Amino acid sequence: MGPPIWGFLQPCLLLLLAEGPQHGYSLLEKLNEQKLLNGVDVGNLYRTLRRMEGAGMVESAWSERGAGPNKRVYRLTPDGEGMLRRWAGALEQRTSLLSRFLDEFHRVYGLDGALAPPEGMNEDEENLI
Amino acid sequence: MGPPIWGFLQPCLLLLLAEGPQHGYSLLEKLNEQKLLNGVDVGNLYRTLRRMEGAGMVESAWSERGAGPNKRVYRLTPDGEGMLRRWAGALEQRTSLLSRFLDEFHRVYGLDGALAPPEGMNEDEENLI
DNA sequence: TATTATTATATGACTGTGACATATAGCAGA
DNA sequence: TCTGCTATATGTCACAGTCATATAATAATA
Numbered sequence: 001m002g003p004p005i006w007g008f009l010q011p012c013l014l015l016l017l018a019e020g021p022q023h024g025y026s027l028l029e030k031l032n033e034q035k036l037l038n039g040v041d042v043g044n045l046y047r048t049l050r051r052m053e054g055a056g057m058v059e060s061a062w063s064e065r066g067a068g069p070n071k072r073v074y075r076l077t078p079d080g081e082g083m084l085r086r087w088a089g090a091l092e093q094r095t096s097l098l099s100r101f102l103d104e105f106h107r108v109y110g111l112d113g114a115l116a117p118p119e120g121m122n123e124d125e126e127n128l129i
Numbered sequence: 130m131g132p133p134i135w136g137f138l139q140p141c142l143l144l145l146l147a148e149g150p151q152h153g154y155s156l157l158e159k160l161n162e163q164k165l166l167n168g169v170d171v172g173n174l175y176r177t178l179r180r181m182e183g184a185g186m187v188e189s190a191w192s193e194r195g196a197g198p199n200k201r202v203y204r205l206t207p208d209g210e211g212m213l214r215r216w217a218g219a220l221e222q223r224t225s226l227l228s229r230f231l232d233e234f235h236r237v238y239g240l241d242g243a244l245a246p247p248e249g250m251n252e253d254e255e256n257l258i
Numbered sequence: 259t260a261t262t263a264t265t266a267t268a269t270g271a272c273t274g275t276g277a278c279a280t281a282t283a284g285c286a287g288a
Numbered sequence: 289t290c291t292g293c294t295a296t297a298t299g300t301c302a303c304a305g306t307c308a309t310a311t312a313a314t315a316a317t318a
Binding site for chain 1: 293294295296297298299303304305
Binding site: 133135152153154155157171172175176179196197198199200201 | 264265266267268269270274275276
């Protein structure tokens, strides 16, 4: 229902890959573990990784298979690291934008009301911004 | 190029309308003045307002004309205020999500690098969340 | 007077990201 | 054998945004 966290998946993936090459499914798990992003759609994740590879942010290779099905292992490129740094700066700006909104909100409504969503909102809507 | 601030326009409009009824063009100006959102597309604004009216968050009426062209004046409904409160809560959660990302980023890259975008990024990309 | 700018609302065409569903395959264990 | 987990992938759809364009009333300027 509520809008998703648009464009946040890519910087999250870049950040995780900055700590070392990984395959898609592993990235999915870490997104949840580290609570960077909740309930990421698997299909969307793989498609995003391929898109990022097309854009030159990451590169992939099939792993020398260990156990289980084959894994496509992604690693960050220099271009990808550059993008990550710019994302980080942009996200900082976004934080200040959100702060300005919240300040204004509290100015109008005082301290009440802002804490409704955890109870009153469904799971979809919790997944905003 | 970079992703826009998806779904942030609606709560901004609700917040501005919480301070009193206004018409679309006025809202556009205030978004810029108060720097809640920069460079909002006019077409998108009007379509968003109509969508919000369809969803029952706002109501509109043609103004008893003063000067200039007719104005469609919007006002917040009780449902809209409820939505605004939930948005505010959701946006607070989003802030903490962004903080977690930025903390992790600084953990990996130290204090350098994060401040690239203001110079190195084009205007489009500055508009990220 | 004619022309341009500002205010104000609106639609058409297109794009990117995400949501949901579905397909596939290898392997482990009941 | 059947179920479940790991792992990758595609198809279809919806939504909010971008860019372009249309319209009209009024104010300012040449």
